[in-house]
Amino acid sequence: MENSDGLAGALALVRERVSRAAQRAGRDPREIVLVAASKAVPAERLRQAWGAGLTRFGENRAQELKEKQAALADLAVEWHFIGHLQRNKVKDVAGKVALLHSLDRWELALDLERHLSALGRSQPVLVQVNSSGESSKSGVAPGDALDFVRRVAGLPHLEVHGLMTIARLDPDPEQARHCFRLLRELRDQIAAAAIPGVRMEWLSMGMSGDFEVAVEEGANLIRLGTAIFGPRPPRR
Numbered sequence: 001m002e003n004s005d006g007l008a009g010a011l012a013l014v015r016e017r018v019s020r021a022a023q024r025a026g027r028d029p030r031e032i033v034l035v036a037a038s039k040a041v042p043a044e045r046l047r048q049a050w051g052a053g054l055t056r057f058g059e060n061r062a063q064e065l066k067e068k069q070a071a072l073a074d075l076a077v078e079w080h081f082i083g084h085l086q087r088n089k090v091k092d093v094a095g096k097v098a099l100l101h102s103l104d105r106w107e108l109a110l111d112l113e114r115h116l117s118a119l120g121r122s123q124p125v126l127v128q129v130n131s132s133g134e135s136s137k138s139g140v141a142p143g144d145a146l147d148f149v150r151r152v153a154g155l156p157h158l159e160v161h162g163l164m165t166i167a168r169l170d171p172d173p174e175q176a177r178h179c180f181r182l183l184r185e186l187r188d189q190i191a192a193a194a195i196p197g198v199r200m201e202w203l204s205m206g207m208s209g210d211f212e213v214a215v216e217e218g219a220n221l222i223r224l225g226t227a228i229f230g231p232r233p234p235r236r
Helices: 004-024 041-050 063-071 087-093 106-119 142-153 172-193 211-216
Strands: 033-037 054-058 079-080 098-105 122-130 156-166 202-204 221-224
Touching: 004 033, 004 041, 004 098, 004 211, 041 063, 054 063, 063 079, 063 087, 079 122, 087 106, 098 156, 098 202, 106 122, 106 156, 122 142, 142 156, 156 172, 172 202, 172 211, 202 221, 211 221
Parallel strands: 033 054, 033 221, 054 079, 079 098, 098 122, 122 156, 156 202
Antiparallel strands: none
């Protein structure tokens, strides 16, 4: 198992790469927030990562989120949900994370609204956009994003804070650039619409294989797993 020194070294390298990418784009590196994608990473490694300076963890599965929140309840962790949320798992996520990155369909929005209304709580969300057009990926179509945000803005317990995308996976990170550029342009279009209650604050885009291109194209939330923790173990 990688020790805390190894995690600190990996984190330092990631931050250096982010800094260089931001400088190439004329941006302040301090604008970019790192969410450690912690799917399949044991809670004790997350504890080490927290000790190395990581405070935001993003989970893909509701049950794993629940277990890790309990295991690390003594730490000041900001939890994000970054995976595809099944409607029958809404109760395990709604109102329990700082940010839900993956609001991708109207039925899920309604389920979240019902549950949050019963709790008397609000939930910041990002609208997931299928920027690559791949049928294997979740997300609203780019041409539907503005109307979808308008509809969600009418739900009193959901707060739209930006957009998220997963770019086309390719060994060449340059192949992801058009996806990231599209999301930035959509963000600007939606922001210009000045929809009441909507804040286009976050562009969540970029993973371990393409985050430098994402930063160059305007990402201010990046979701990195293997770049920090190394390859995930095979699923059992």
